Structures are given as C-alpha cells and as structure tokens.
Amino acid sequence: MTVQTHFYANTAVLTHRSLRHILRSPDTIITTAVMPIAIMLMFVFVLGGAIDTGSPQYIDYMLPGILLITVASGVAYTAFRLFTDLQSGIIDRFQSMPIARSSTLWAHVVTSLAANLVSLAIVVGAAVAVGFRTAAGPAEWLAVTAVLSLFTLALTWVAVLAGLTAKSAEGASAFSYPLIFLPFLSSAFVPTDTMPGPVRWFAENQPVTAIVNSIRDLFTRQPVGADLWIALAWCAGILVLAYGLSMAAYRRKLR
Secondary structure, three states: HHHHHHHHHHHHHHHHHHHHHHHHHOOOHHHHHHHHHHHHHHHHHHHHHHOOOOOOOOHHHHHHHHHHHHHHHHHHHHHHHHHHHHHHOOHHHHHHOOOOOOOOHHHHHHHHHHHHHHHHHHHHHHHHHHOOOOOOHHHHHHHHHHHHHHHHHHHHHHHHHHHHHHEEEHHHHHHHHHHHHHHHHOOOOOOHHOHHHHHHHHHHHHHHHHHHHHHHHHHHOOOHHHHHHHHHHHHHHHHHHHHHHHHHHHHHHHH
C-alpha cells in the first residue's frame, strides 16, 4: 500500500468514527441550524420591513449572509470535538498505531464539511418556507455549493488551529464568536453604501462581503464579476495559512 493510499484509508476510517458520533447526537447539526434560522426570522419578520435593499424580497437579499453565519456557527463544534479528543488521550492512542498522522485532523475536517453541508441544507429549506425564491439553475447551485464548501474548509482549518491551541473547551469554540459577528459588518444585511465612512471601508474590504455578493449574484443569475475571484482568493488564502499553522501546532503537540 502506497503512503497516499494509506493516508486515504486511515482518513476514511477516522471520518467514519467522527460521523458516527454526530449521528448518535444529531442535536449538534440541529443546534447549528437553529441560531441562523432564528436570526433569519428576526430580520425577515421584525427588521426587514424597515430595510431598503432594492430587492423584491428581503429574504432573497440576506440569505447568503445567513448561510455564512451557519458555517461560522458549525465549525465551532469541530474545535470543541478536536480539543475533547486531545484531552481524552484518544489522539495519542491513534498516534501509537501505524496510521498517517495527519489523517486524524483530516477526519475532523471532512466531518465538519459533511455536517455543515447538512446544516446549510436545513437553513435553505427554512428560507424557502418563509418565501425565499431563486432563479438559479443547476450550474449556479453547484457554484454556490463550491463557494460555501471552500469557505467551510477554510474556517474548519481555523477551527482546527483553535482546537489544537485552546486551554479549555470553552476557549476552543470561543474563536467562532467574531466570525459569527463578521457578516453583520458586511453587505450581508444592508448595502454598504448606507454605512458611515470607516465602517463602509471595512465592510467593503473584508472577505464576507465578496463571498456574500458572489452568492447573491449566483442566486439571481446576475453576471458574477471580480467579487467571485476576490472571494475565492480570500478563502484560499485563509485555508492555506490556517492549514500551515495547524499542521505546525499539531507537530508540536505530538513531540
């Protein structure tokens, strides 16, 4: 068996283990979806009538931001589960076996991607129930899924870094709070041109705005311009940086 095949086989086995834990406790996915749905309902039925976005329905405008909040909320569980595995000694036990070292981390990453995609599907279903409609066809939905998957991978590796370096279970998941708040300082809920100068500058130059604008254009089948490339660049950059820092932190943990 080659090293690469060995890695894939190990990752598949450990991912199966992680997925079984989630299936035994589906409240993780449900909890991840509940908060974004609650925020969505509050904005649509309480605040949406006072916000002018130029969109026929406010739910159509703000759903991309809600999807990013869903991911930011979901990856916190990855950091928590990884921290718990480290504290319980199960990772040390895995490393005493003839398995690829990085497969332990990748199993958590793949599990996070699967769980978050399910949570995103639940949130989209709730949005449809309260009036979300889209002109997107299969190609646009595939592109939206690809962008959200890349965003999830990037934030999951940030979660892995948090789980590896945290001193407590609460600290492992606390990193997600600023990420959940970030969409509120973007074009996710209101157009950036309504914001005061410094806030507008920050909103227009942070990654969430480019990602939200790209998904919104795909949902409405509008031409996707530079925002998509900026969004992909942000996601790829965060992914590469977080992956490198996580692997370095993991090697230090195993010394």
